[in-house]
Amino acid sequence: DGGITQSPKYLFRKEGQNVTLSCEQNLNHDAMYWYRQDPGQGLRLIYYSQIVNDFQKGDIAEGYSVSREKKESFPLTVTSAQKNPTAFYLCASRDGQGGYGYTFGSGTRLTVV
Amino acid sequence: AQSVTQLDSQVPVFEEAPVELRCNYSSSVSVYLFWYVQYPNQGLQLLLKYLSGSTLVKGINGFEAEFNKSQTSFHLRKPSVHISDTAEYFCAVSQGGYQKVTFGIGTKLQVIP
Numbered sequence A: 001d002g003g004i005t006q007s008p009k010y011l012f013r014k015e016g017q018n019v020t021l022s023c024e025q026n027l028n029h030d031a032m033y034w035y036r037q038d039p040g041q042g043l044r045l046i047y048y049s050q051i052v053n054d055f056q057k058g059d060i061a062e063g064y065s066v067s068r069e070k071k072e073s074f075p076l077t078v079t080s081a082q083k084n085p086t087a088f089y090l091c092a093s094r095d096g097q098g099g100y101g102y103t104f105g106s107g108t109r110l111t112v113v
Numbered sequence B: 001a002q003s004v005t006q007l008d009s010q011v012p013v014f015e016e017a018p019v020e021l022r023c024n025y026s027s028s029v030s031v032y033l034f035w036y037v038q039y040p041n042q043g044l045q046l047l048l049k050y051l052s053g054s055t056l057v058k059g060i061n062g063f064e065a066e067f068n069k070s071q072t073s074f075h076l077r078k079p080s081v082h083i084s085d086t087a088e089y090f091c092a093v094s095q096g097g098y099q100k101v102t103f104g105i106g107t108k109l110q111v112i113p
Helices: none
Strands: A004-007 A010-013 A019-025 A031-037 A043-051 A054-057 A064-066 A076-078 A087-094 A108-112 B003-005 B010-014 B019-021 B024-026 B032-038 B044-050 B056-058 B064-068 B073-078 B087-094 B101-103 B107-112
Touching: A004 A087, A010 A019, A019 A031, A019 A087, A019 A108, A043 A064, A076 A087, B003 B087, B003 B101, B010 B019, B019 B107, B024 B073, B032 B064, B032 B073, B044 B056, B044 B064, B044 B073, B073 B087
Parallel strands: A010 A108, B010 B107
Antiparallel strands: A004 A019, A019 A076, A031 A043, A031 A087, A043 A054, A064 A076, A087 A108, B003 B024, B019 B073, B032 B044, B032 B087, B056 B064, B064 B073, B087 B101, B087 B107
């Protein structure tokens, strides 16, 4: 079955280290997204990509970086510049234009100690 | 600009009772509307969506929502809830194309046995 795979499910890192979260989809979707979820704040858009080798900043891109070298993959790097990286990170993809909802991965919970 | 307001952060309801989760949106143009459900430590799953046509939309798990353009609302309802409906529910709006999707902050539905 097609879907989105995020790995790992749980991730622990020391403060000051960069960490990369994986997101892979086999849905043949053009657009991919990274959201951050914090309690009581809903989902906030970090980065998105509508096509390979192109991506745009979302609302809270500072301290994060992404790449889109393949249609199937959209990894997110949380850098040491991100002041409060502990959160639940969700990757999503979408095909078509607007009338289609997102397909979400199961998320990665990052804890920085 | 678009925004979504979910008026209730938590809604407790007894099992087999009806429930309504409220959602209001603001947008200067026509929108697509979505409801998602999130179970603990999982990604979001699409419940239903309104694109055009009939204002009453039926989704999975017995949920339905009604689009009211004059009141800019898209409330989610279920006539009889089950314990398994305990989850967080997110309302979302998009202006179509590859415009970003804006999420509400979520409503936690707690079904009491």
